[in-house]
Amino acid sequence: GAVVSQHPSWVICKSGTSVKIECRSLDFQATTMFWYRQFPKQSLMLMATSNEGSKATYEQGVEKDKFLINHASLTLSTLTVTSAHPEDSSFYICSARFFDGYNEQFFGPGTRLTVL
Amino acid sequence: AQKVTQAQTEISVVEKEDVTLDCVYETRDTTYYLFWYKQPPSGELVFLIRRNSFDEQNEISGRYSWNFQKSTSSFNFTITASQVVDSAVYFCALSGEDDKIIFGKGTRLHILP
Numbered sequence: 045g046a047v048v049s050q051h052p053s054w055v056i057c058k059s060g061t062s063v064k065i066e067c068r069s070l071d072f073q074a075t076t077m078f079w080y081r082q083f084p085k086q087s088l089m090l091m092a093t094s095n096e097g098s099k100a101t102y103e104q105g106v107e108k109d110k111f112l113i114n115h116a117s118l119t120l121s122t123l124t125v126t127s128a129h130p131e132d133s134s135f136y137i138c139s140a141r142f143f144d145g146y147n148e149q150f151f152g153p154g155t156r157l158t159v160l
Numbered sequence: 161a162q163k164v165t166q167a168q169t170e171i172s173v174v175e176k177e178d179v180t181l182d183c184v185y186e187t188r189d190t191t192y193y194l195f196w197y198k199q200p201p202s203g204e205l206v207f208l209i210r211r212n213s214f215d216e217q218n219e220i221s222g223r224y225s226w227n228f229q230k231s232t233s234s235f236n237f238t239i240t241a242s243q244v245v246d247s248a249v250y251f252c253a254l255s256g257e258d259d260k261i262i263f264g265k266g267t268r269l270h271i272l273p
Binding site: 082087088139151153 | 202210255259260263264265
């Protein structure tokens with residue numbers, strides 16, 4: 045099956061710093077990638093949809109200036125959490141869409157962000 | 161608006177018992193997909209099944225089975241002869257014509273030895 049990787053798998057940073065998370069589709073081209081956030085013991089919430097070569101579309105309530113998304117190539121999307129604060133601590137998961145007519149989405153292993 | 165409801169927040173059963181996880185969905189789309197994912201403590205989502213709205217056939221895969229009923233907007237998941245390794249959080253999810261996947265709140269399943 046298709047593989048999606050995320051880097052780093054976990055990161056700890058100080059409040060006020062920015063953190064970049066990478067999402068890569070390793071063996072297929074993904075025109076669309078999705079970013080989710082999951083707080084402890086809660087569900088996955090879609091943050092934004094990222095299309096290669098165009099601006100990301102953010103879900104209601106998600107600050108686009110805080111969560112910068114760049115989908116520079118068909119295999120890479122990045123999420124940058126700017127000026128991170130403790131309330132941004134969460135599990136961030138990306139998925140990459142492989143269009144085979146069935147809206148197949150493959151999920152990355154997730155990145156655990158802890159902001160001190 | 162699309163919605164997925166997993167009414168069971170947490171379930172505990174003794175190993176070898178059968179357990180059914182309930183999922184009810186809402187959508188106005190004619191074409192949609194339903195999913196089940198498993199999330200073990202590591203956090204990585206494990207894909208279990210995808211079913212499109214035109215395929216109401218039930219599915220069995222080993223000890224896992226799924227019952228899709230459009231009449232009741234339900235897509236329930238049964239584990240037969242449960243094992244300790246089945247302990248995890250299970251998410252039911254829905255994807256409509258906008259291609260976004262909406263997740264239910266999840267059911268935390270504990271299989272007791």
